[in-house]
Amino acid sequence: MEALRLILLYVHLIGFALLLGGSLAQYFSGRLRINAAMLWGSVIQLVTGIGLSAPLRDGDEPAPAKLATKGVIALLIFVMVFFSRKRETVNRGHFLAIVGLTLVNAAVAVFWR
Incomplete structure (x- = not known):
């Protein structure tokens, strides 16, 4: 089961x-829109x-509140990415919220023990 967990973590x-790189590429291009990398x-x-x-581990699961x-x-x-994917341009605040939530999600994963 550890191998499966590590493969899932790698794909995660x-x-x-993809999400962060795609959004940064769009941001620096100057055209705020949802690209395929962000969607995938x-x-x-x-x-x-x-x-x-x-629960793939033996008693070492993360806290339910964290999950x-x-x-x-x-x-x-x-939801923010999916429902904005067909727009020509996305509102700047909406786009930055996607980037911010992506970074917050990574921070929760790293710092919440």
């Missing part, structure tokens, strides 16, 4: 890289996060 990190990154983050929250917090943030990111 790839999803994070948010989907990968949500699906692998659900897989990682399963719920990360789940809600990941769901918010996915």
Whole structure:
């Protein structure tokens, strides 16, 4: 089971890289819109996060409050990305909220013990 958890964690990190990298690429291009990397990154983050929250370890599961917090943030990111994906441009505040929530989600993963 440890191998499965590590594979899920690896794919989860790839999803994070796609989401953050795609959003930074769009931000620095000057045209704020949702690209394919952001969409796929948010989907990968949500699906692998659900897989990682399963009790795959022997008594060393993360706190339920942490899992719920990360789940809600990941769901918010996915909804914000999914429903804005076909717009030509996205509001600056909306776009920066996606980037900010992505960074907050990573911070919760790292700092909440």
